[in-house]
Amino acid sequence: xxxxxxxxxxxxxxxxxxxxxxxxxxxxxxxxxxxxxxxxxxxxxxxxxxxxxxxxxxxxxxxxxxxxxxxxxxxxxxxxxxxxxxxxxxxxxxxxxxxxxxxxxxxxxxxxxxxxxxxxxxxxxxxxxxxxxxxxxxxxxxxxxxxxxxxxxxxxxxxxxxxxxxxxxxxxxxxxxxxxxxxxxxxxxxxxxxxxxxxxxxxxxxxxxxxxxxxxxxxxxxxxxxxxxxxxxxxxxxxxxxxxxxxxxxxxxxxxxxxxxxxxxxxxxxxxxxxxxxxxxxxxxxxxxxxxxxxxxxxxxxxxxxxxxxxxxxxxxxxxxxxxxxxxxxxxxxxxxxxxxxxxxxxxxxxxxxxxxxxxxxxxxxxxxxxxxxxxxxxxxxxxxxxxxxxxxxxxxxxxxxxxxxxxxxxxxxxxxxxxxxxxxxxxxxxxxxxxxxxxxxxxxxxxxxxxxxxxxxxxxxxxxxxxxxxxxxxxxxxxxxxxxxxxxxxxxxx
Numbered sequence: 001x002x003x004x005x006x007x008x009x010x011x012x013x014x015x016x017x018x019x020x021x022x023x024x025x026x027x028x029x030x031x032x033x034x035x036x037x038x039x040x041x042x043x044x045x046x047x048x049x050x051x052x053x054x055x056x057x058x059x060x061x062x063x064x065x066x067x068x069x070x071x072x073x074x075x076x077x078x079x080x081x082x083x084x085x086x087x088x089x090x091x092x093x094x095x096x097x098x099x100x101x102x103x104x105x106x107x108x109x110x111x112x113x114x115x116x117x118x119x120x121x122x123x124x125x126x127x128x129x130x131x132x133x134x135x136x137x138x139x140x141x142x143x144x145x146x147x148x149x150x151x152x153x154x155x156x157x158x159x160x161x162x163x164x165x166x167x168x169x170x171x172x173x174x175x176x177x178x179x180x181x182x183x184x185x186x187x188x189x190x191x192x193x194x195x196x197x198x199x200x201x202x203x204x205x206x207x208x209x210x211x212x213x214x215x216x217x218x219x220x221x222x223x224x225x226x227x228x229x230x231x232x233x234x235x236x237x238x239x240x241x242x243x244x245x246x247x248x249x250x251x252x253x254x255x256x257x258x259x260x261x262x263x264x265x266x267x268x269x270x271x272x273x274x275x276x277x278x279x280x281x282x283x284x285x286x287x288x289x290x291x292x293x294x295x296x297x298x299x300x301x302x303x304x305x306x307x308x309x310x311x312x313x314x315x316x317x318x319x320x321x322x323x324x325x326x327x328x329x330x331x332x333x334x335x336x337x338x339x340x341x342x343x344x345x346x347x348x349x350x351x352x353x354x355x356x357x358x359x360x361x362x363x364x365x366x367x368x369x370x371x372x373x374x375x376x377x378x379x380x381x382x383x384x385x386x387x388x389x390x391x392x393x394x395x396x397x398x399x400x401x402x403x404x405x406x407x408x409x410x411x412x413x414x415x416x417x418x419x420x421x422x423x424x425x426x427x428x429x430x431x432x433x434x435x436x437x438x439x440x441x442x443x444x445x446x447x448x449x450x451x452x453x454x455x456x457x458x459x460x461x462x463x464x465x466x467x468x469x470x471x472x473x474x475x476x477x478x479x480x481x482x483x484x485x486x487x488x489x490x491x492x493x494x495x
Contacts, residue, residue: 022247022251023240023251023254026247026248026251026252026255027251027254027255027258030251030252030255041252042252042256045249045252045253045256046174048245048249049169049170049236050178052234052235052236052244053165053166053178053235053236054178054181056227056230056231056234056235057162057165057166057185057235058181058182058184058185059185059227059231060121060125060158060162060227060228060231061158061159061162061182061183061185061186061189062188062192063125063129063189063220063223063224063227064125064128064155064158064159064185064189065185065186065189065190066189066192066193066220067129067132067151067220067221067224068151068152068155069189069190069193069302069303070132070193070216070217070220071090071093071094071135071148071303072094072302072303072304072305072306073193073194073196073197073201073216073306073320074135074197074213074216074217075090075306075307076197076201076306076310076316076317076319076320077197077201077205077211077212077213077216077316078205078211078212078213079211079213082139082211082213083138083139083140083141083144084140084141085141088427088430089141090431091426091427091429091430092145092426093141093144093145093148094148094303094422094426095422095423095424095425095426095427096145096148096149096152097148097149097151097152097155097422098152098419098420098422098423098426099149099152099423100148100149100150100151100153100154100156101152101153101155101156101419102152102156102416102417102419102420102423103153103156104152104153104154104156104157105156105160105412105413105415105416105419106276106409106412106413106416108124108156108157108160108161108412109157109160109161109164109408109409109411109412110275110276110405110408110409110412112157112161112164112165112408113275113405113408116237116241117161117164117165117235117236117237117238118231118232118233118234118235118236118237119232120157120161121157121158121161121162121165121231121232121235122228122229122231122232122235123228123232124154124155124157124158124161125224125225125227125228125231126225126228126229127154128151128154128155128158128224129221129222129223129224129225129228130221130225131147131150131151131154132151132217132220132221132224133217133218133221133222133225134147135147135148135151135214135217135221136210136214136215136216136217136218136221137214159415160408160412160415160416162182163179163182163393163396163397163411163415164397164407164411164412165235165236166178166179166182166397167407167411168238168239168257169236169239169253169257171256171257171259171260172260172398172494173342173345174342175394175397175398176338176341176342176347176391176394176398177338177339177342179338179390179393179394179397180334180335180338180339180341180342180390180394182390183334183386183389183390183393184331184334184335184390186302186386187327187328187330187331187334187382187386188327188331190302190305190323190326190327190330190382191323191324191326191327191328191331194306194320194321194322194323194324194327195320195321195324196216196219196220197216197306197320198317198320198321200212200215200216200219201213201216201316201317201320202317239253239254239257240254274405275403275405275406275408276409278403278406278409279406279409279410279413280413282400282406282410284399284458284461284462284465285400285410285413285414287454287457287458287461288392288395288396288399288410288414288458289413289414289417289418290454291392291454291455291458292389292392292393292396292414292415292417292418293418293420293421294421294447294450294451295355295385295388295389295392295418295451296389296418296419296421296422296425297421297422297425297443297444297447298355298358298385298447298448298451299382299385299386299389300421300422300425300426300428300429300440300444301381301382301385301428301440301444302386303422303426304429305323305326305378305382306319306320306323307429307431307434308365308378308429308437309322309323309326309378311374311434311435311436311437312371312374312375313371322375326378326379326382327382329379329383330379330382330383330386330387333383333387334383334386334387334390337350337354337387337391338387338391338394341391341394345494346494346495347391347394347395347398347455347459347494347495348455348456348458348459348495349459350388350391351388351391351392351395351451351452351455352452352456354383354384354385354387354391355384355385355388355448355449355451355455356448356449356452357380357383357384358380358381358382358383358384358385358388358444358448359384359444359445359446359448359449359452360377360380360384361377361378361379361380361383361384362377362381362441362442362444362445362448363377363441363445364376364377364380365377365378365381365436365437366436366437366438366441366442366445367436369435369436381444384448385444388451392455395494396410396411396414397411398493398494399462399493399494428440428443428444458495459495462493462494462495463495465493466492466493466495469491469492
């Protein structure tokens with residue numbers, strides 16, 4: 001008598017074969033439909049996915065960024081005085097977050113290919129909400145550093161995981177705009193963070209015997225936990241496993257992605273390690289790592305922005321209010337340029353222009369003490385650097401489309417190594433360098449120009465790769481008899 005356990009692989013394989021046969025049949029039915037029918041189905045599916053995915057990911061990222069950057073707002077209260085902080089203690093508390101953040105990046109994004117993303121991302125959010133709330137309970141600098149390290153560890157799964165999840169639903173043209181909406185959460189977090197901190201520090205300081213900065217961590221942490229619980233119920237998983245879609249809708253979602261890159265997005269077509277090996281063997285990955293790294297260096301001012309704006313000479317509460325219009329303008333610019341990037345199917349030129357804009361902002365802020373000029377420069381810095389980065393994020397996901405585990409590994413590796421920038425970048429704006437912050441401002445001026453140069457190099461690289469693809473297709477087509485229908489043009493890298 002056979003061991004019952006030995007029959008399970010055969011049952012699983014038969015089940016997968018049957019499911020694939022059903023999908024093949026549904027794909028054939030989709031191919032038989034008119035283009036008008038497919039366009040209408042795409043619009044319906046996109047509306048449904050945008051409603052379930054984008055609002056929650058934006059809200060989740062807003063809180064993700066808020067819970068890591070609210071230390072800058074808390075600094076405007078009595079945080080440093082209460083914890084006995086001085087010198088570069090604040091810089092260390094900022095940078096230690098990214099040590100934990102980096103350690104969990106790659107393992108997390110490989111794990112997400114094997115579990116339900118909705119449950120995984122929601123659970124990670126609950127954990128970082130709890131840890132962020134614990135900031136309110138610290139009574140020494142050492143305990144603050146410990147909490148910040150753990151916070152980085154539990155926040156790590158979200159950003160690359162969310163980008164990976166979106167890339168599993170949207171075509172390359174659609175993904176750029178969706179990542180733009182998603183990454184706008186960072187600008188909104190800085191805007192609402194400043195407004196919320198001004199309200200809390202201005203009105204709850206000493207309430208029930210608790211310092212205002214502690215209330216800031218408590219309120220923002222509790223909100224995070226509430227949103228996490230709801231998002232777990234609403235977020236989709238993958239096209240083949242989202243339970244609130246019909247089988248026909250799941251098949252159509254998978255078919256769209258196959259049409260986009262001429263390859264199916266199979267979740268278990270190869271091992272996780274094989275995906276990592278494919279990623280590290282692609283020479284373009286290292287250019288994207290460098291691009292993402294230097295772009296994140298150019299944004300390190302975000303974690304000191306209230307202090308930078310504070311050099312204009314206003315009080316701490318007014319300073320927090322003044323940060324809001326800067327980040328609202330950044331939000332508007334980021335949405336506009338990513339819409340333009342998607343429409344023109346361009347990434348590199350947009351990144352180049354925005355990076356040079358940020359370079360001008362850094363140069364002005366560093367080179368003058370004029371109040372009006374400095375405040376204007378503070379608009380240019382995030383409008384250029386932050387907007388460029390969100391196009392870079394979508395470019396990475398676009399450039400490693402399939403297989404699924406390679407894309408997941410590539411996104412995680414770029415994000416992981418890219419974020420090492422913030423570990424040392426946190427020391428670019430020491431308090432004694434105020435008000436002009438010449439070391440950080442000068443360095444970031446050069447770095448923004450470097451971002452533009454790397455984007456230009458990647459443009460040339462992708463143009464050459466596309467030429468090779470076209471030549472390979474032409475050689476293959478020459479072997480086909482005339483009069484026979486030739487396949488549609490294949491995959492091309494976005495430049």
